[in-house]
Amino acid sequence: MDCGQQYPVDKIIYACEKCGGLLDVQHDTDYLKKTATHTLFDSRLGTLEAPYNSGVWRYKEMIYPDVSNDLVVSRPEGNTNLYRTPKLAAWAGVETLYLKHEGENPTGSFKDRGMTGGVTQARVLGIDRVACASTGNTSASLAAYAAWAGIEGIVFFQNKQIAAGKLAQAIAYGATGVQVNADFDRNLELVREVAEGLGIYVLNSINPFRLEGQKSIIIEAIQQLRWKVPDWIVVPGGNLGNSSAFGKGLHELYSLGLIDRIPRIAIIQAEGANPLYRSYQNGLKSFEPVHAETVATAIKIGNPVNYKKAIRTLKWTDGVVEEVSDQEIMDAKALIDRQGLGCEPASACSLVGLRKLVSKGIIKSHETVVGILTGHVLKDPEAVMHYHSHEMDGIEPHYANTLHQSDANIDSLREILGKKELTPA
Ligand code: F0G
Numbered sequence: 001m002d003c004g005q006q007y008p009v010d011k012i013i014y015a016c017e018k019c020g021g022l023l024d025v026q027h028d029t030d031y032l033k034k035t036a037t038h039t040l041f042d043s044r045l046g047t048l049e050a051p052y053n054s055g056v057w058r059y060k061e062m063i064y065p066d067v068s069n070d071l072v073v074s075r076p077e078g079n080t081n082l083y084r085t086p087k088l089a090a091w092a093g094v095e096t097l098y099l100k101h102e103g104e105n106p107t108g109s110f111k112d113r114g115m116t117g118g119v120t121q122a123r124v125l126g127i128d129r130v131a132c133a134s135t136g137n138t139s140a141s142l143a144a145y146a147a148w149a150g151i152e153g154i155v156f157f158q159n160k161q162i163a164a165g166k167l168a169q170a171i172a173y174g175a176t177g178v179q180v181n182a183d184f185d186r187n188l189e190l191v192r193e194v195a196e197g198l199g200i201y202v203l204n205s206i207n208p209f210r211l212e213g214q215k216s217i218i219i220e221a222i223q224q225l226r227w228k229v230p231d232w233i234v235v236p237g238g239n240l241g242n243s244s245a246f247g248k249g250l251h252e253l254y255s256l257g258l259i260d261r262i263p264r265i266a267i268i269q270a271e272g273a274n275p276l277y278r279s280y281q282n283g284l285k286s287f288e289p290v291h292a293e294t295v296a297t298a299i300k301i302g303n304p305v306n307y308k309k310a311i312r313t314l315k316w317t318d319g320v321v322e323e324v325s326d327q328e329i330m331d332a333k334a335l336i337d338r339q340g341l342g343c344e345p346a347s348a349c350s351l352v353g354l355r356k357l358v359s360k361g362i363i364k365s366h367e368t369v370v371g372i373l374t375g376h377v378l379k380d381p382e383a384v385m386h387y388h389s390h391e392m393d394g395i396e397p398h399y400a401n402t403l404h405q406s407d408a409n410i411d412s413l414r415e416i417l418g419k420k421e422l423t424p425a
Helices: 029-035 038-043 057-063 086-092 111-125 137-149 164-172 184-195 208-224 241-255 275-281 307-317 326-338 345-359 381-388 410-417
Strands: 082-084 096-101 129-134 152-158 176-180 232-236 264-270 320-324 368-373
Touching: 029 057, 029 241, 038 057, 038 208, 057 208, 057 241, 086 096, 086 326, 086 345, 096 208, 096 345, 111 129, 111 137, 111 208, 129 137, 129 184, 137 152, 137 164, 152 164, 152 184, 164 176, 164 381, 176 184, 208 241, 232 241, 232 345, 241 264, 241 307, 264 275, 264 307, 264 345, 275 307, 275 320, 320 326, 320 345, 326 345, 326 381, 345 368
Parallel strands: 096 368, 129 152, 152 176, 232 264, 232 368, 264 320
Antiparallel strands: 082 096
């Protein structure tokens, strides 16, 4: 993406051999102008035919046009709902808010959209060992897709603060799991180093085929809006893979004439893991990694590998970056959960980040917003239980739903149920 050097798609490579920069999958725009159309993509809605029944491969022409359908590894993923949420919109201060729930993917996070691309590419390359470092969701997804493809999945975990649901998934799906006494950023360096020479294909978001799959989040959201573009897309930022994929996807949709303008992107980071926010504050002039600490363990990342691609997204989309505190994240999550939607802590950045940007006058109340919920509520049950039982360090649960204790008799139950005591919705 920096120096323009090109490599064939069947080469195993993650960084440019000339300049060391990140790689992009480069599409043939002239060819796509003829093949990628609203009519084609709409005609595949509701199809039972694989792989087009997937919310990623419905857009195959824009994701990986040449790959043989027989090689595609799909669960199938995507097809997640876009919820109109008037109560949360009012709380955030806008008239129209849609939340796209990526927790509705097969393993409960948006990572499945990238993993179908990455594991398919492993098959194209004929590789039967794939690996990643992960704060949890990537490993759950990799484990599932590797098992589905009949190849070995290898996952590196940091040895603390990994959400229970994610660790359980990786073990259950049969991945080779390694706990390493290091944080995510160091684990990612280690996995890249060890993979070389062992015939292992790395499926972190440095892998450009992952980001191709993740573009489909935004393509699908816009198709669900009948190809009408929202004013804003709000997304949590950790390793900045999604932010990068969204910018590329929107740029391509626009170049192909599939959308008539580019929406603005707001990337929301946790205050304790905010290197992009800090860089944004100084006009993107410099970038310093940070030591990451946040209750939203999914985005506990201090040195995001996709930093440069995220900057490109900010430029292409006239984007902004905001930060939110752990307190704000957990309260916003409780409100999303309370709608019956549910999400994991990192996802709640979208809602509370939106509220903050509205309060600063950056997002206007009449503007249409799509927020991305990145992971399922069951990914991190401990965060839910600790919040609602007032056991989360440094967090005051403003929307706690306290569990009642009853003796096994009617009087005790009447005493509890006689009072109407709902937490605010
Ligand atoms: N939300 C959730 C639930 C995530 O799991 C992640 C990333 C993000 C947001 C941030 O997305 O990295 O594209 O900016 N989780 C990674 C993992 C890093 O290992 O599962 P990003």
